[in-house]
Amino acid sequence: MQQLYVIKIGGNIIDNPDALATFLEDFAKIKQAKILIHGGGKIATQLAEKLGIETKMVDGRRITDQDTIDVVTMVYAGLINKKIVAKLQSIGSNALGICGADGQSVLAEKRPVKDIDYGFVGDIKEVNVHNLQKLIDAEFELVVAPITTNITGQLLNTNADTMAAALASALANIYEVQLLYCFEKPGVLRHANDDHSVITHINTALYEQLKANDSVNMGMIPKLDNAFMASRNGVKKVYICHAKNLESIFNNTPIATLIQN
Amino acid sequence: MQQLYVIKIGGNIIDNPDALATFLEDFAKIKQAKILIHGGGKIATQLAEKLGIETKMVDGRRITDQDTIDVVTMVYAGLINKKIVAKLQSIGSNALGICGADGQSVLAEKRPVKDIDYGFVGDIKEVNVHNLQKLIDAEFELVVAPITTNITGQLLNTNADTMAAALASALANIYEVQLLYCFEKPGVLRHANDDHSVITHINTALYEQLKANDSVNMGMIPKLDNAFMASRNGVKKVYICHAKNLESIFNNTPIATLIQN
Secondary structure, three states: OOEEEEEEEOHHHHOOHHHHHHHHHHHHHOOOEEEEEEOOOOHHHHHHHHOOOOOEEEOOEEEEOHHHHHHHHHHHHHHHHHHHHHHHHHOOOOEEEEEOOHHHOEEEEEOOOOOOOOEOEEEEEEEOHHHHHHHHHOOOEEEEEOEEEOOOOOEEEOOHHHHHHHHHHHHOOOOEEEEEEEEOOOOOEOOOOOOOOEOOEEOHHHHHHHHHOOOOOOOHHHHHHHHHHHHHOOOOEEEEEEHHHHHHHHOOOOOOEEEOO | OOEEEEEEEOHHHHOOHHHHHHHHHHHHHOOOEEEEEEOOOOHHHHHHHHOOOOOEEEOOEEEEOHHHHHHHHHHHHHHHHHHHHHHHHHOOOOEEEEEOOHHHOEEEEEOOOOOOOOEOEEEEEEEOHHHHHHHHHOOOEEEEEOEEEOOOOOEEEOOHHHHHHHHHHHHOOOOEEEEEEEEOOOOOEOOOOOOOOEOOEEOHHHHHHHHHOOOOOOOHHHHHHHHHHHHHOOOOEEEEEEHHHHHHHHOOOOOOEEEOO
16 A cells, blocks of 8 residues: 555644745655645634634634635635645645645535534535545645535635544545644643653543543644544554654654554 | 647636626536636735735736735635635536646746836746646646746746636647637627627738727737737637637537637
8 A cells, every 4th residue: 555644734833934944845855645734824813804804713613704714715725725835846846735625625514503603614524535546646745725615615614633634534545644743842742831741652541541630731632533533544643743843753753642542 | 639628717707706607607518628717806906905905007917016926826826716616516527726836837937027027927937738637637627726836936926818828838739729718708899899899710910900900909919919829839729708608619609709820
């Protein structure tokens, strides 16, 4: 089976031009087939503010009204995606930018309204493995923005961590996939403020124990849930690491948290 | 040789939701391989206004400063491109949205400064036929935004008519290409205000005569220059037609102006 790396970078890296440039250089050097998934960072919020669009958050989640889905589509699938693609092309990566609408590669449905109407937020229904495989096998390095579409062509805002886990899971039937979550911390920390307290390996039993003891930063739980979901779905290894430590994974000296069932 | 249609739609169609929906339905029905190139319409100008970015025009051409290239990248390669792609996917077209940066499919260079500095405006240097062919042969229907990149990864704003002609010309070595410019008039008009005065066929001799007599609307000249350029470069037929008359070309009853050397 061909190796494929699915790599997600967080918003804090995108917001820092130097960190992003370094990360892209490291990404371009990876010899194996690879996909980059990016979040949006602060640019979407800043643009919404400038346009007088109120950012509504409920329980830390953005409510996506019509104006907001337009803004995130512009910023994620337009500005950030194309800047990353153009930069990667200039340093030898045959980057091709897509979002979930392209090739209907990630089909979603609007999140059902229960207590809260999240608006144009998409829960992933299906990954179009056939179209993605055609692009990967044609030696394009996909750069994926977390915008999806439903069956009628409505664009939807989808969580980038979830998108990365869904893509990695779906492609694990065809490729030997590793999933890397790169962000601004060196891994899952035992003590939130101590960067030297990286937990090097988390399995399901330890995860349950950490959650029971409130030892995991709340913000890490959705990321870890996505990581375990991918691991259960056949992704060979899932790492959570600092973006600047990307190379350590490929040098077999990982500075990272490895998530495995 | 396989047939390929390169179809450009103008901004006035994009600005009209009903006209755009009808056009996309007609586009999706075309059985041959096809590429859609879209301009931006008024949305970029409106967004720039809302953001307080001054639109500077010199001789009818937009000066593209740093803020403006960000806006057009967001609007053209993000909002408009992905809305079109999502809609086409929902009606049976395997649409994939790209700009010139993706797969470095259209490499450009910043227009040299002579009397006027146009800013981040790109003149096309090279079309990456190899990458485009891989996408076309994988049965993707490309939707192309007129944003390009230079060799160092700087995004550039490129005229959509020129982009369509360059893509059609470059692909004419591999496919039997027809280029269609679809806009809000039924063709090149002998009398600017009379939609019944469509000139059905223009060759080089007639074009020179029309220009000498001031019989061509000045705004049509760049479009016609692009059309003749494509024709000289091996594009089999070039049509200029109303977007609503797209089907007439495929029914062999063209309501259009045919441009041929």
